[in-house]
Amino acid sequence: NAAGTNLSNGDSISATLAAGSANARALSSSTSLSTSSIAGNTLTVRTGTLVTAENTGVNDASASAPTGVKGDANVLIGSFTLTAGSGEGVTITQITMKDDADGSTTGSSLADVFQNLRLESGGPADMNGNYAAGTAIGQTKGSLTDTAATTYNFNPSPAMKIAASAQIVVNVYADVLNSATSTQLNTINNDTTGIIYPSVVTATGNSTTAVASDTDGTAAGLQKVYLAANGSLTVENVAGSAQAKANIAYEGQTDVELYKFKITAFTEDIDITRFLISDTIASETLGATSANGKPTSTLKNFKLFDGTTQIGTALSSLSLATALPTLGGYLDFNIGTDNAYTISAGQEKTITLKGTVNSFSGISSGSTHTFSLNTDPLGSEGTAKAVTARGVGSSVDVSGPTTGVAGNAITIRRAYPLVERLALTTSTLSGGSTSQIAAAKFKVTAVGGQVRLKKMTFDVSLTDTTTSTALSLNNFKLYRNGSLMGSTEYSIFDGTGTAQADELSHSGTAALTTLALGGGLGTHTGNALNSTSTRVVVMLGTQRSGIADGATTFGSGEELIGAGTSNTYELKIDVANAHVGASTDSDSISVQLLGDETETAVLTGDLGPTATNTYRQGIVGLSTTNYNFLWSDYSANIGDHTSVFKEGGTGKDWTHGYQVPASSTQDAYIPLDAWRLSKS
Known part of the structure; x- marks a missing residue:
């Protein structure tokens, strides 16, 4: 510089062309000219000196996040970065690591706890494509010296070349001795400033070949290391949903x-x-x-x-x-x-x-x-x-x-039944009277083997806005695969008994109306205007005459579905006085196939008659307990399966609707979602 001393890192250099007076002449006219002052670009002086620093991407270890345990191999005990100066790149020929394990206990050394000390690149690769992440740097130091502050030299071969302003990560690994005592582990764990650091990194500039080493040891005290005596294992359930x-x-x-x-x-x-x-x-x-x-x-x-x-x-x-x-x-x-x-x-x-x-x-x-x-x-x-x-x-x-x-x-x-809800052909309830409109439609598949159905229960709800012209449902019929089932194959009751006046199918005289429901069939008393409901019981393979007093068939009969086959069922009804009354009259019918989802365990046993009560009569259950859905997998010993229930229960292999799936993936179960018939 002007003072005759060397330039320092950060100094600026700028050249200026001073203004002249009559210091130029035009080539053609020979006119005398004067040049103006022009300043050149400012240049900043930078060194190529290498800088080492702790790798902030690696956290200190702790008791809750240990570095490793006794006997562990390849434990990360430190990590640092090497960054070339912006002036020029550097060539690294040696990295010297210093044992700093005596921070909490004088005289302690890495040799008390570790062996097989080694350096490894954390990437990226250098200028020549060498030392990509995972590449060893120098030779592993197998046996360590049991002296505090011992230094270990690692010589990369070939030399490591880093471009100007570029950086490479160096990771320090070692194996933990199984013989380390608790006292020795505590010495490591109590050292808050790290147990090893790069004291000297020997380097020269790529362009100038000037010394670019980092020799001040400013990276002393890398990450804190914590070694546990052993790891642990937890054994637990997966989440309930899984x-x-x-x-x-x-x-x-x-x-x-x-x-x-x-x-x-x-x-x-x-x-x-x-x-x-x-x-x-x-x-x-x-x-x-x-x-x-x-x-x-x-x-x-x-x-x-x-x-x-x-x-x-x-x-x-x-x-x-x-x-x-x-x-x-x-x-x-x-x-x-x-x-x-x-x-x-x-x-x-x-x-x-x-x-x-x-x-x-x-x-x-x-x-x-x-x-x-x-x-x-x-x-x-x-x-x-x-x-x-x-x-x-x-x-x-x-x-x-x-x-x-x-x-x-x-x-x-x-085996088991798969019961799947199907959409109705129409959900519109036309005004006045309608004959044989489908109120429920579903498919039953026998999965794994044959299944036998005895009873299905439906919740039927009516909404009638003008009770003087009561909405009425009767002539209930059951269809299988599009065809009306025979009169000996099923019977349907209104939930109050099994007499002719209680039967909704065949020759029965029962009918469902909001007035009748309010008067005793349903959940409400009196004839108040409201939406009310009852339970409709479908007996499969069983006729009213078979369960009447004095009958000799004792309620026998069942619906057989062969292994791997399916039947589609439709419950159809006659409707009278729908939407009859005021111009705003809007009646509706809701039907739902019920399950036994309130049960908490499976049950297998004999069929048996249920007792009459003021709300409904389930007709048949397991022993004397009513259930909504009864089926059998035909698993009883030969000769033990029967469908008789009226005069003392038999059957051995009947069960209720708990766990009966409503989807092929078995992630939904009966009851099915309700079907609804309404004005619109």
Whole structure:
């Protein structure tokens, strides 16, 4: 510069052409000219010196977010950046790391806790495409020196070339000794300024070859390291919405989802060598059939899955305990240490148990199976946990769970009905009288095998705005696959009894009107103007004469649907006095096929007559208890299945509408959504 000294980083340089006087002449005319003053661009002086700094993209570790555990390999114990100056790029030939593990305890060193110290690029690659993320920098230092403040030199080969203003990340890794004591771990954990740092990074400028090293150690104190004695494993249920549903599975159905649970590894990788999954079986208490199959042979060919990947080998059957548990048995997926199922630290896995329903000769129809992970799955027969697990690095036992978790009760049947709502041809209720308008339409499919229907119950609601011309429903008829069913194949009652005056079909004389409903059939008393309702009972295969006093058929009869086939049913009615009255009269009819969704458990048993009450007579139920929907999977022993109920219950294999699906995916159940007929 003008003073004769070297320029410094940040100095400016600018050249100016001074103004002249008669210092130029035109080429053609030889006229004398004077030049003006012109200033050139300002240049800023920059150095090519390398700068090291802590990598702010890596956080300090803590007890809640440890760096690793005893025995862990490749633990990240520091991370820093190398940034070239804007003046020129640099070539790095050596990185010197300094042991700074004595920050909390004098005399401590990295050698107390670590081995196999190494550097690795965190990217991006250098100017020559070398040292992309994951590439080793220099040679690993296997055995460390047990002296405080020891330095370790790492020489990249080839040299690392960084362009001007460019940056590369360097990560520091080491293996944690299994022999480290709690005191030594605490020394590391209590050091708040980091345990290692780059004290010197040797470099030269790419253009000038001048020294560009960072030698001041300003990066001393990288990230805080925290080492736990061992990792941990949590074992818990998946969310309720993701759990295997409490559905019906049928004879021969394969790969049925039975149970799902979630396992998460914390701090270190976890090896799982055994899963013990308990099966609590309810059978006799629910009336399940057992003449052929047994509850413990109902399910077979059990498999565990992580997504679509099977874990271990399939188990052909349950293991039966001789002492505890007393109800059911357990599944022992003992996969061993050589084939251990490994979960990486921080990873969460959902495990699914699947199984196959046995053939009819091997099942207990109506039994339920609830799978679980218990704290003491073997009871008096062993001390193993449901999930046997060990830390990969620490080798510490982290088996669990500490609190038992269970799935939903899966019901096994020989078959089941799928009841699906279908749209009506029209939902318009025309004024005056209409003959045989469809008020309900649905399809019943026999899934897995034949099913037999005994009874269906409908909630029928009327709205009549002018009671002096009462809306009236009668002549109820049931159609199957578009054809009227025979008079011996069904009967329909108004919910108050089984006499001729209570029958809505065939030769019965009953009719539904708002006046009649308000006067005793419905839920209201008196003849007040309102929307009111009653229950309509459809008996399948049963005639009024068969359940009358003195009848010899005792209410026998049922509707058979063959395996894999479907029947479409329509309930049709005659309507009188619709919208009759004032010009604004607007009547409506609502019909809903009911289920037994208020029940909380399955039940299998004999048919039996129900008692009359002031609101409705269910006519037939299980034993003497009324249910809305009665069906059978025909699973009783040969000769035991009957449909008789009037003079003492029989049948053995009848059940109610709990869990009867309304969709093929079994995510909706009866009752079906109501059908509505209205003016518009």
